[in-house]
Amino acid sequence: MLWRHSAPASADLTVQQLNLVRYAVLAPSSHNTQCWRFRLERDAIAILPDRLRRCPVVDPDDHHLSISLGCAAENLAQAARAHGFDGGIVSNAGADREADSIIRVATTRAPALRSALFEAIPARQSTRAEYDGRPLASSELDLLARVSAEAGVHLQLYTAVADTERILSAVVHANGLQIQDAAFRRELIHWIRFNRADALRMGDGLYSGASGNPSVPSWIGRLALDVLLTPGRDGDKYAAQIRSSAGIAVFSSDLNDRAHWIAVGRSFQRFALQATALDVRTAMLNQPVELIATRQSFATMLGLGARRPDLVVRFGRGPLLPRSLRRPTAAVIT
Numbered sequence: 001m002l003w004r005h006s007a008p009a010s011a012d013l014t015v016q017q018l019n020l021v022r023y024a025v026l027a028p029s030s031h032n033t034q035c036w037r038f039r040l041e042r043d044a045i046a047i048l049p050d051r052l053r054r055c056p057v058v059d060p061d062d063h064h065l066s067i068s069l070g071c072a073a074e075n076l077a078q079a080a081r082a083h084g085f086d087g088g089i090v091s092n093a094g095a096d097r098e099a100d101s102i103i104r105v106a107t108t109r110a111p112a113l114r115s116a117l118f119e120a121i122p123a124r125q126s127t128r129a130e131y132d133g134r135p136l137a138s139s140e141l142d143l144l145a146r147v148s149a150e151a152g153v154h155l156q157l158y159t160a161v162a163d164t165e166r167i168l169s170a171v172v173h174a175n176g177l178q179i180q181d182a183a184f185r186r187e188l189i190h191w192i193r194f195n196r197a198d199a200l201r202m203g204d205g206l207y208s209g210a211s212g213n214p215s216v217p218s219w220i221g222r223l224a225l226d227v228l229l230t231p232g233r234d235g236d237k238y239a240a241q242i243r244s245s246a247g248i249a250v251f252s253s254d255l256n257d258r259a260h261w262i263a264v265g266r267s268f269q270r271f272a273l274q275a276t277a278l279d280v281r282t283a284m285l286n287q288p289v290e291l292i293a294t295r296q297s298f299a300t301m302l303g304l305g306a307r308r309p310d311l312v313v314r315f316g317r318g319p320l321l322p323r324s325l326r327r328p329t330a331a332v333i334t
């Protein structure tokens, strides 16, 4: 069972590092591609992109991929510190070459520090349910903002209905454009796992149960999607989801490069872990930032200036849903 805390059975460094990787892979990734590989080194664990798991249509510049690596790095750092390792993160991302996308998390010995964020790693999930509509206390909003502070990353929390309705319109508009695009639909369907057996066998992708949908044979799921995936139906679903949320967080970065996208991933992951610790759910609605055609107008609408909007995240209290699956740890070691 991946979603639990466990102490490694041995003091052997490799066994300990493998246990840390187990925590890292519980991080979110775009379409649950798990677009990462891990290399165990003497003093560190290196995180590398798995470019076979890119999503060229929805993520042509590897923006989401880099954010996903940042999320995994944050989990790894929190787990490393909890198990008596340094956990310092060094990233040489920035340029375009493969060698420049490596993140290293130090596994030299240090005093153990079990944070509330670490404790929340197994419980965190992307919860695509309707929430209960209740606001968060201002002390909770302050804590979420404080914990996710990261150099080069800007977080704006929107809780006023006028703001969340404007964001809803942008989500619905961008979603309508995406689902009418045949290439986008093909890529999305490639990553959907329509039933539990497929999800378990593949260990990746978007399990229908995790979005509150029934388990059906794949061929029925594909046929049904053609009928069900329409701008109108989706629009109603997103309206209900956003209107039942306590607010929406928008993450944006000062510079539009890999180093900043990784920093956004780390910042978001601390936000999501702190939310989990408060029993608050999170789910992303990134449609307006995924399309070049809508990204700029979305930034202008929110007054972000030259900053690129990176993530749109709703939050609130609500039920848990079945989990998205993961591949075994051994499958991601390189």
Ligand SMILES: Cc1cc2nc3c(=O)[nH]c(=O)nc-3n(C[C@H](O)[C@H](O)[C@H](O)COP(=O)(O)O)c2cc1C
Pocket: 026, 027, 028, 029, 030, 031, 032, 063, 064, 065, 067, 068, 071, 124, 125, 126, 127, 128, 205, 206, 283, 284, 285, 286, 287, 323, 324
């Ligand atoms: C960069 C990034 C972008 C994402 N975009 C979306 C999105 O637009 N809509 C959505 O429902 N989930 C989105 N997700 C959430 C993933 O689908 C989710 O993390 C994955 O399925 C694993 O599930 P889990 O987070 O519950 O572990 C995104 C995650 C990441 C890291």
